[in-house]
Structure formats: C-alpha cells, structure tokens
Amino acid sequence: MINNTKILVINKSDIILLGLNDLLKNSLSNEIIYINSADELENYPHLMGYIIVLISENDFYQNKALINKQLKNATKIAYLFIELNSDKISANTINIYENADSITNKINELLSSFKRNISNKNELSKREIEVLKLLTKGLSNKEIAQILFISTYTVISHRKNISEKTKIKSTSGLTIYAIINKIVNIEEISTSELI
C-alpha cells in the first residue's frame, strides 16, 4: 500500500538493529535498510522516494552532510531520533526504553502521513483520470464537459490540477503520460477514432 517508502536504520549497535528489525518486519514499508554507520550509505546509491531515517541525534548531526549527499534524490525525508537517554521522549524521538507498541505506533504514524502525502499530492483523482482519458482521445474541454455533464470551467480546473500534479502542460505530454501510466491503452486506440 505504501509504495516508494523506505526505512533506513542507522545504529552502531547490532542489538538495536536486530531489535528494530523485529519491530519493523511487519511494517508497511516496502524496504528496510539496516546499517551501522552513515558511511555505509555508499553501498546504497539510488536511494529515492520517501525515506524514514532512524538514527541517534548525535550520529545525525555528526553525519549531516554525508547523509544529505547520499539522500539527495529522496522525495521526502523524515527523521526519528533513537535515543538511549531515558528522559528524552518526544514525538520525533524514539527512546529505546519505550515499549514496542509505542515505537511501532510512531513509525506507522509517519508511514501513514507519508501515505497521505503521496496519494494526495501526486496521484490523480478519479475525476482527473476521467478527464485525462477523454483528453487523450482528442476531445476539447467543451466536449469533455458535455460527456461528463459538468461545466467547461470544471474541466479546465481539472486540467489545471492534472498539469500541476504531473508537471506536464502539453496535450502531447499528457497523452504520453497517460500511455506510460496505463491510463489509456495505445493498442486499444484505433487511429480512426482520433479524427
């Protein structure tokens, strides 16, 4: 469900890594990386998308530049600081003495906030997809409006939103986007329909 979200755990202690692994193995993230130090990030080029980093606050500040460099392709990064100090407890901090539920809750909360982020900011809504399909068939905003029984203004609004979300303005670009993203099937489109 949460696509494109990775969890990156950086901690010197293997015991902590193993413990977190146990907590996270049933999480909704599709990839979890465990490393002992930020230097090992070099073994993971191409890290991109949504990334949750579990790291000690200390390690974070000491490796800030390196982490930023290695995660430069990330869409969004969220940090959860793992602390050994029993009196440091906050929303963006995990204390190793917290109970398991509390920790998994914090992580799942982050994951679902990412989910909201992903779905709401990048994915096209049902209506937008309908508009895009008709657009791909060569129909004008006016014609699309007539088919969907909405006003031309609304179609224009949808197109604006589609272009904002996809960052694609041109009709040809949107057509290619629709084909690539399987919103329309090029095989099913008879050229005779395009007149």
Place this chain on the structure above:
Amino acid sequence: MINNTKILVINKSDIILLGLNDLLKNSLSNEIIYINSADELENYPHLMGYIIVLISENDFYQNKALINKQLKNATKIAYLFIELNSDKISANTINIYENADSITNKINELLSSFKRNISNKNELSKREIEVLKLLTKGLSNKEIAQILFISTYTVISHRKNISEKTKIKSTSGLTIYAIINKIVNIEEISTSELI
C-alpha cells in the same frame, strides 16, 4: 507496391474476360474481379480503395446508378471503356482490336497514376515529419517555428497538411499517430522532457 488498388472487369463476353485476364494477370494490381454484368457487384460488398473499372461505354451508362451505389466506398474510381468498335480509340478507351502491349500500357499508366496519388496524398513529407516530432514533444507552433527557423505561418501550414493527410486533428491523436508510426519512440521520451 500498389496497395489497395483493384481492377474490376465487367463484360458480357467470357472470351473478352479470359483475354483480359491473360493480359492483366501480371499487372501490379493486387485484386482483379471479373464479372459478366454490373448486377454481380452485389456479390462483392466492401469494395473500397482505388478501383479501375473496365467496362463498355454502353454498359456503363446503362448501369451508372447501380455501379455508383456498389462502389460508394471507393476512394477513387477510374474508368477505361472497352469498345468493340474499331474506330473508337482514345486514352480512356480500350479497343479490343488494339494490340496487347497497347492495352497493358493503358492499364499500367492508370495504375501508376494511382500510385502517385496514393503516395503523394497520404504520406507525410520530411518537413511535416519534423514538425510532427516537435509537436509530439509538446512544443507550440511558435516554438517549433523558432527551432526550424521558419515562420509560425509555415508551421501552421504544415500542421494543416499533416491533419489533412492523417485525418487527425487533435494533438493527442497526432501524438498517438506518431508513436504508432514510429515517428517518435515512446521509450526514448522521458516524461521530464514533457514539462
């Protein structure tokens, strides 16, 4: 080479049909139909494309309505009148007393005029393909003009001609046309270029 061109021979005399069959069997046409009367056209529904009709002038005028009805889906029809009268000789007339070469020449001339017709009227010119490629990349007429060092008017002219030839008016339709006809490669188009 000559695709979509049919020869339709209509003559009461089987001997003439057989004789013409001998003359035409090596012609460039991809389908030759021999019938004794225009009524038999009912057995050939869906006749379309480029059609050369060999018929006597008399039969033609007596069956004009029927022939027009049965050939209503033809893209273009050319008539060659087969005459029994030895003094009727002209470019669009075949006299059965003409020698074989003369007859095949007349038919091949018609076929190649059709070929010119087909290739020139439907295929996109070099410049049109250039314009189509840029169009597919989401560029406006103005931008295309700047890239090709021609005026926007010319780009518009090219687009008019492209739409006339392909019968496709919409940008999305032309994009799909370009993909289907390998004028652009969808794999090579990075969506980031489409912004």
Place this chain on the structure above:
DNA sequence: ATATAAATCACTATTAATTGGGATTGCAAA
C-alpha cells in the same frame, strides 16, 4: 468537530490554435 481534498462552478485577460482563404518558389517526374 474540524480540517482536508475532491469536485464543482465562475470570471477575466491573455495567448494559442484553427479555419479558410491565398501566393510564391523551386524541384522533379511524366
């Protein structure tokens, strides 16, 4: 309960595209 976002509609100004005429030049084939 409230914030969010999807879906709807509206207006104006500006820019772009289309349509439907023309015209000219140069080349290449019949």
Place this chain on the structure above:
DNA sequence: TTTGCAATCCCAATTAATAGTGATTTATAT
C-alpha cells in the same frame, strides 16, 4: 515543358486553451 507537390510565407476571423483567482458543497479522515 507542363504539372504537381513541397516548402515557404501571409492575413483575418473565429474558436479554444491557459493563467490567475476565488468560491461552494460534500465526503472523509483525524
């Protein structure tokens, strides 16, 4: 050598699209 086409350019009228804002309603998730 004429005919046809490709390629170029031009104009005016019309239609369509885009940008920039803003507003309402309804459903959903926290």
